[in-house]
Each structure stands twice: as C-alpha cells, then as structure tokens.
Amino acid sequence: MSVPDRERLARVALNRLGEPGDVKMTAxxxxxxxxxxxxxxxxxxxxxxxxxxxxxxxxxxxxVRELERAARVGLRFVVPGDDxxxxxxxxxxxASSIQDRGGVPVGLWVKGPLRLDRLVDAVAVVGSRAATxxxxxxxxxxxxxxxxxxxxxxxxxxxxxxxAAHRGAISGGAATDGPSVAIxxxxxxxVYPQAHREVIDHIAxxxxxxSEAAPGCSPQRVRFLARNRLIAALSRGTVVVEAARxxxxxxxxxxxxxxxxxxxxxxxxxxxxxxxxxxxxxxxGAMTLVTGGGDVLEMVGAAGEHLVEEHREPPTARxxxxxxxxxxxxxxxxxxxxxxxxIARVAGLGLLEVRAGLTRLLDSGLVEVADGGWRLTAEAxx
Amino acid sequence: MSVPDRERLARVALNRLGEPGDVKMTAxxxxxxxxxxxxxxxxxxxxxxxxxxxxxxxxxxxxVRELERAARVGLRFVVPGDDxxxxxxxxxxxASSIQDRGGVPVGLWVKGPLRLDRLVDAVAVVGSRAATxxxxxxxxxxxxxxxxxxxxxxxxxxxxxxxAAHRGAISGGAATDGPSVAIxxxxxxxVYPQAHREVIDHIAxxxxxxSEAAPGCSPQRVRFLARNRLIAALSRGTVVVEAARxxxxxxxxxxxxxxxxxxxxxxxxxxxxxxxxxxxxxxxGAMTLVTGGGDVLEMVGAAGEHLVEEHREPPTARxxxxxxxxxxxxxxxxxxxxxxxxIARVAGLGLLEVRAGLTRLLDSGLVEVADGGWRLTAEAxx
Numbered sequence: 207m208s209v210p211d212r213e214r215l216a217r218v219a220l221n222r223l224g225e226p227g228d229v230k231m232t233a234x235x236x237x238x239x240x241x242x243x244x245x246x247x248x249x250x251x252x253x254x255x256x257x258x259x260x261x262x263x264x265x266x267x268x269x270v271r272e273l274e275r276a277a278r279v280g281l282r283f284v285v286p287g288d289d290x291x292x293x294x295x296x297x298x299x300x301a302s303s304i305q306d307r308g309g310v311p312v313g314l315w316v317k318g319p320l321r322l323d324r325l326v327d328a329v330a331v332v333g334s335r336a337a338t339x340x341x342x343x344x345x346x347x348x349x350x351x352x353x354x355x356x357x358x359x360x361x362x363x364x365x366x367x368x369x370a371a372h373r374g375a376i377s378g379g380a381a382t383d384g385p386s387v388a389i390x391x392x393x394x395x396x397v398y399p400q401a402h403r404e405v406i407d408h409i410a411x412x413x414x415x416x417s418e419a420a421p422g423c424s425p426q427r428v429r430f431l432a433r434n435r436l437i438a439a440l441s442r443g444t445v446v447v448e449a450a451r452x453x454x455x456x457x458x459x460x461x462x463x464x465x466x467x468x469x470x471x472x473x474x475x476x477x478x479x480x481x482x483x484x485x486x487x488x489x490x491g492a493m494t495l496v497t498g499g500g501d502v503l504e505m506v507g508a509a510g511e512h513l514v515e516e517h518r519e520p521p522t523a524r525x526x527x528x529x530x531x532x533x534x535x536x537x538x539x540x541x542x543x544x545x546x547x548x549i550a551r552v553a554g555l556g557l558l559e560v561r562a563g564l565t566r567l568l569d570s571g572l573v574e575v576a577d578g579g580w581r582l583t584a585e586a587x588x
Numbered sequence: 589m590s591v592p593d594r595e596r597l598a599r600v601a602l603n604r605l606g607e608p609g610d611v612k613m614t615a616x617x618x619x620x621x622x623x624x625x626x627x628x629x630x631x632x633x634x635x636x637x638x639x640x641x642x643x644x645x646x647x648x649x650x651x652v653r654e655l656e657r658a659a660r661v662g663l664r665f666v667v668p669g670d671d672x673x674x675x676x677x678x679x680x681x682x683a684s685s686i687q688d689r690g691g692v693p694v695g696l697w698v699k700g701p702l703r704l705d706r707l708v709d710a711v712a713v714v715g716s717r718a719a720t721x722x723x724x725x726x727x728x729x730x731x732x733x734x735x736x737x738x739x740x741x742x743x744x745x746x747x748x749x750x751x752a753a754h755r756g757a758i759s760g761g762a763a764t765d766g767p768s769v770a771i772x773x774x775x776x777x778x779v780y781p782q783a784h785r786e787v788i789d790h791i792a793x794x795x796x797x798x799s800e801a802a803p804g805c806s807p808q809r810v811r812f813l814a815r816n817r818l819i820a821a822l823s824r825g826t827v828v829v830e831a832a833r834x835x836x837x838x839x840x841x842x843x844x845x846x847x848x849x850x851x852x853x854x855x856x857x858x859x860x861x862x863x864x865x866x867x868x869x870x871x872x873g874a875m876t877l878v879t880g881g882g883d884v885l886e887m888v889g890a891a892g893e894h895l896v897e898e899h900r901e902p903p904t905a906r907x908x909x910x911x912x913x914x915x916x917x918x919x920x921x922x923x924x925x926x927x928x929x930x931i932a933r934v935a936g937l938g939l940l941e942v943r944a945g946l947t948r949l950l951d952s953g954l955v956e957v958a959d960g961g962w963r964l965t966a967e968a969x970x
Binding site: 225340343392398399424425427428473474475476477482485488489494495496497498501535537538539540541542582 | 607722725726774780781782806807808809810813854855856857858859863864867870871876877878879880883917918919920921922923924926934964
C-alpha cells in the first residue's frame with residue numbers, strides 16, 4: 207500500500223465525522239485533500255461552515271483505534287491510492303449530486319476477501335423491496351447468469367429483488383471467486399435487514415460487504431440515498447428488475463444515468479404496478495429493455511465479447527422447401543380446400559408443377575387433402 | 589364520385605386478375621394507369637410478361653356484372669379518386685415491397701357504413717393468434733380506450749389479439765360511429781375465421797369490413813401478407829400486443845416501420861414466449877413501449893392533443909413536510925431506534941429543532957417511539 211498512514215487516518219476521522227455522501231465533505235476533500243482538511247477542521251476555526259462543533263467532534267475521534275477495532279471484526283478501510291481502490295468511483299466527482307448526496311467517498315469500509323478493483327466489470331441488479339414472485343425469479347436468473355460469466359453481481363441486500371439477485375449470483379457463481387458484493391446503508395460490521403444475516407454473512411465470507419458509513423452506524427434514509435450512488439458507480443451497468451413509480455430503485459437508476467453507466471430494465475406485465483417505473487423509463491428512452499442475463503451481458507460486455515446469440519429458431523418445415531414449393535404453399539388456402547387448378551392460378555404456376563409441389567408439401571405435413579381439395583394444415587398456418 | 593366508370597371498371601377487372609399486393613400489377617398500374625394497362629393486356633400481347641394467359645383471363649371478367657353482384661351483398665369497390673379513398677395508401681407506392689407483396693392496391697372492396705377516409709387517425713392493434721389471457725385483456729383495453737377517443741381501431745379479425753381489440757373497440761366505442769374496421773385476407777363478402785362471424789358481421793353493420801381480394805376469394809397465405817400491409821398503411825400507428833419471434837404480427841409491424849407509421853409494442857413477462865417478438869423490437873429501438881391506451885393515444889395524437897396525464901401520485905405524508913422536518917426524517921433510522929441527540933448529529937441540526945420535528949413526524953405517523961428511541965414506521969420506510 208502506497209497510501210501514507212497520515213492520509214488514511216485523516217480519512218478515517220473525516221469519514222466518522224461526516225455522513226455518507228455529504229456533498230460539503232466530499233467537495234472539501236476533493237478541493238483541499240483529506241490531510242489538509244482534517245488539520246484545518248481540527249486546529250483552526252471551521253473555515254467553510256461545515257459544522258459548528260466540528261473541532262470538538264473531530265478531536266474525539268481516534269482513527270488509529272477505529273482502524274484497530276475495525277480490523278478485529280474483519281473490516282478494512284479502503285481509500286484512494288490503495289491498489290484495490292476502484293477507479294470507477296472517480297466518476298462521482300463530476301456527476302451532479304442528488305438531494306445533497308454525492309461526490310467521491312472519503313473511503314469505503316470493506317469486509318470480505320474480494321478486492322474492490324475486481325468490480326471493474328460488475329453488474330448491479332436492483333429493484334423493489336415489494337417484489338413479485340416473477341420479479342424475484344427474473345432477478346435470481348440474471349444474478350446467476352452474470353455470476354456464471356465471471357462478473358460480480360452488486361446489490362443492496364434489501365428484501366425482494368436485491369436479495370434474489372445476490373442469491374442467484376451465489377448459486378450461479380459457485381465455481382468463481384466472490385460472485386457477489388453487498389453495499390449496505392449501515393456500517394459494514396452490521397447486518398440490515400436482520401432477516402438477511404445468513405446471505406450477508408455468506409457474501410462477507412466469499413465476496414465483499416461494503417459501506418461508506420462508519421462501523422456501528424445504523425441504516426438511515428440519507429445513508430440509503432448515498433449508498434445507491436455507490437451501487438451505480440461501482441458497476442458497469444445497472445439492471446432494474448421491478449420498480450414501482452416511486453421506488454428507491456429508481457434513485458439508483460438515476461445515478462447510473464448520471465454516471466453514464468448502462469441502464470437496463472426488465473419489463474413485466476403492464477398490469478403490474480411493480481413494473482410501472484421500469485416501463486416508464488424504457489418508454490422515455492432512458493433505459494434499455496433486457497429480457498435476461500444474456501441481454502445484460504451483451505449490454506455491459508466489451509464490444510463483441512458477450513454478443514447475445516441470435517435467437518435462431520430451429521428451421522421449420524417451410525424453411526426446408528424450395529422457392530417453387532413455397533410459391534405453391536403460399537397459394538394453398540387455409541380454410542376451404544381448393545383444387546389444384548385454382549392453386550395454380552393463384553401461384554402463377556403450371557398445373558404439373560403445382561401437383562408435384564402439393565405432393566411434396568403433403569409429405570412435409572404442411573398441406574392436407576379435404577373434401578377433394580387441398581388446404582394448409584394447422585402447423586403450416588402457424 | 590368523380591371517378592369515370594371506365595376507370596373503375598378497368599380496376600375491377602385488374603383486381604380480379606391479379607392477387608392482392610402483386611407488385612408487378614401495382615407497379616404497372618402506377619406506371620401506365622389502370623385503363624391503359626387493362627387495354628394493353630386485353631388487346632395486345634402481354635407487354636411486360638405479367639401473365640401468359642392474361643388476355644384470355646381478362647376477357648372472361650365482366651366488371652359490370654362483378655360490381656352488380658357485389659352491390660347485391662352490400663359491397664362497394666373504392667378506388668383512387670373516390671371521395672372516401674384514403675390518401676394514406678399512397679405511402680405504399682414508395683415503400684419497398686416484402687416478399688413480392690406491396691404497392692398501392694388497385695382498389696378495395698368495402699362492406700359497411702364507415703367511409704375509409706375516416707381512418708385518417710386510426711390505430712391498428714394486432715398480435716398473436718395464440719394470445720395469452722393477459723394479452724387478450726390488454727388488447728381489449730387498448731381497443732376500448734382508442735375507440736372511446738373517437739378513433740377507429742383497425743385489425744385483422746384473427747383469433748387472439750385481433751378479435752380482442754375489435755371487441756374492445758366495439759364495447760368502448762358504443763357511443764361513436766363505426767369504432768372498428770376489419771381488414772380480411774379473404775373476400776369482404778366472406779368470413780374468416782368462421783368462429784368470428786358474429787363480430788365480423790357486427791363490424792360490417794357498424795364500421796367496415798375491407799379486403800383487397802376480390803369477392804369470393806378464400807384466405808391464402810399471400811393474401812394475409814398483402815393484407816398486413818393494408819392494416820399498417822391504413823392506420824396512423826400500429827400496436828403489437830403479443831407476438832412470438834416468428835409471429836405474423838411482426839410482418840404487420842415491419843410494414844408499419846417501412847411506412848413510417850408509429851410502431852408500438854406492449855411488454856409482458858420476459859418468461860412469456862408470446863412477448864418475445866415485441867421485446868426484441870423494443871430492445872432494438874424499432875418499437876416504442878406502450879403500457880395502455882393512454883400511451884397509444886399520446887403516440888398517435890397530434891402534438892399535445894392526447895398527452896398522457898403525468899402519473900402524479902397523490903401526495904404522501906412526506907410531501908407535506910417542511911424542508912426542516914424532512915431533514916429530521918432523513919436522519920431517523922429504519923431499524924434500531926436512535927436517541928434524539930444522535931438524530932440531531934446525523935441531521936446537523938439542533939436538539940430542540942429535532943425534538944420539535946420528531947413530534948410533528950410522530951403525528952404524521954412517519955416515526956415511532958420504541959425502546960426509548962425513535963425510528964421510522966413501516967409507512968415512512970416504504
């Protein structure tokens with residue numbers, strides 16, 4: 207690690223001081239650097255009106271002890287300059303903030319063996335907490351396909367779509383290292399929601415649990431909003447599986463758009479409120495429709511790397527006909543049977559040709575004889 | 589009517605001679621005019637290799653008798669120059685043909701009180717014969733909404749989506765004249781499929797049943813292909829409700845695209861093969877996603893005429909808060925309750941302000957007291 211201790215410790219202290227994604231904080235760090243900002247805040251009067259009691263609060267933080275305590279529960283604090291720092295987060299510097307949340311995080315708390323720079327081609331799969339069974343099934347499928355391709359599936363470990371995507375990734379990526387990363391709104395040493403303790407623990411053991419919130423922090427609304435920007439920023443593309451019109455998943459989608467990541471949406475029945483937010487964005491051209499993991503990989507893949515196999519249906523009996531035979535076929539009626547001379551007239555062909563053609567079509571099961579005439583079979587009509 | 593008898597009779601004869609959408613025929617009529625082509629074919633040797641036995645066949649047609657016979661079963665033959673001739677069909681002259689079908693029809697056989705020029709703002713609703721219940725329900729809804737707006741719903745009277753759209757139009761447009769038009773592949777004096785006799789008869793009595801095929805013709809594959817181009821050409825936009833990857837409805841969609849009409853598609857579950865063809869075209873950007881009749885009217889309407897009402901949800905309790913109250917709310921945890929001083933720190937507000945805010949939020953049902961602290965209610969977390 208080439209990051210000086212002083213830099214890391216200053217960032218630990220600033221991270222504890224500010225809320226995740228606090229734009230004043232992230233902007234000042236970008237402008238002044240972490241060490242200089244920390245010194246200014248600690249030793250001088252608050253120069254930019256960041257906080258009024260900031261010096262006192264900052265003085266009470268012991269970053270060395272924070273790091274030691276964190277290490278004891280398996281947490282590391284990853285900062286810019288670390289080998290595993292994901293360069294993708296740099297895009298947050300230029301992206302405009304939403305509701306006072308934004309900017310490059312001061313650092314990220316990470317638990318788990320997966321290095322954050324492995325996220326370079328990760329895919330985020332997010333959506334409604336109140337998912338339908340359909341949505342959960344699709345999220346799980348996409349998670350599995352993405353993980354099977356060797357890419358990391360990023361999500362927020364929430365109820366519904368999030369946890370289905372994690373679970374799919376874990377099942378699909380059993381052979382690969384660290385198939386999934388959970389980005390939490392609470393401290394990375396905590397578990398939220400409690401019901402997902404098992405899957406979050408599994409992710410911490412095989413992939414990574416990540417949070418911008420300092421250890422011990424509880425999940426608050428501001429932290430969810432700040433967290434959503436990290437899900438979008440740490441992934442090459444975001445897939446929204448189900449989202450009602452006001453769903454928080456659309457906040458993540460919004461970030462993906464601002465960060466110029468691929469933004470994908472899975473359609474569903476138009477009668478399902480849970481798909482309405484997705485349909486709205488596809489309709490507006492803000493989101494690309496995807497129907498499964500194959501489509502997703504095509505969108506996020508390097509050019510040509512993961513092209514969806516063209517959906518080539520198996521050749522039908524019709525495909526195997528000669529041009530002449532098809533001309534005959536196209537002139538055979540679907541309902542009332544017709545005589546070969548009427549078929550010949552419609553086809554513009556000679557009667558002998560038509561008779562030969564009809565015999566071949568009969569063999570193929572495309573036409574049938576009825577009431578002394580010829581007509582298409584149900585198969586040919588298809 | 590300003591169309592000379594000679595012109596109309598020549599077109600009746602040419603219509604009987606050629607198959608619907610025969611590109612040689614439509615191109616020669618466009619080049620030479622119907623009367624001149626008719627004379628050439630009848631009196632000279634076939635100048636363009638259209639048919640070899642053409643003169644004999646043409647001589648056997650008695651267009652005056654054809655018109656009389658047609659009139660007896662309620663059919664009229666509408667040709668270019670007639671008041672009700674829909675100018676939209678002119679677009680077929682420039683659009684390239686598909687599988688040797690294309691061009692402006694020589695004339696159209698029409699049964700029913702609706703004038704074809706009423707189709708100027710019509711909407712086509714088409715799709716799979718093998719529709720799902722979901723697809724049929726959506727098609728019926730769209731048909732009803734479009735008809736209620738005073739526009740005509742055009743379709744092909746086939747099983748599945750087509751007939752559901754017609755039925756929706758009939759129910760939705762009960763107050764307006766001629767809510768629906770059926771364009772058939774068989775003669776307009778016939779009924780196909782037989783199972784839809786009642787709905788086709790109803791359309792003939794209130795709207796119009798239209799065909800390019802001469803009276804008495806049976807439904808053949810070439811006629812379906814030619815018919816599809818008319819469905820697209822006669823409508824301002826085409827909605828595909830369900831279509832598997834090889835569905836004939838995609839042939840109509842293809843025509844709508846060539847004719848630069850609005851092309852719309854209704855999404856469905858990605859697990860439904862019946863929606864796969866629609867999803868593919870939306871994904872490719874060839875088709876706009878629509879979720880119902882409102883979206884459709886917005887697409888085909890004149891600018892501003894049928895703007896979809898913005899989906900404005902009723903204001904939530906959160907919407908009614910002051911900025912300060914929202915800041916407090918955003919700092920309240922979702923799981924483990926927090927003390928007001930911790931909330932004040934997260935919010936960056938004074939303790940008194942936070943306490944006042946919490947009281948107001950409690951009244952609104954957005955926060956609750958638990959274990960001596962404060963947390964969001966399920967409603968607020970939404």
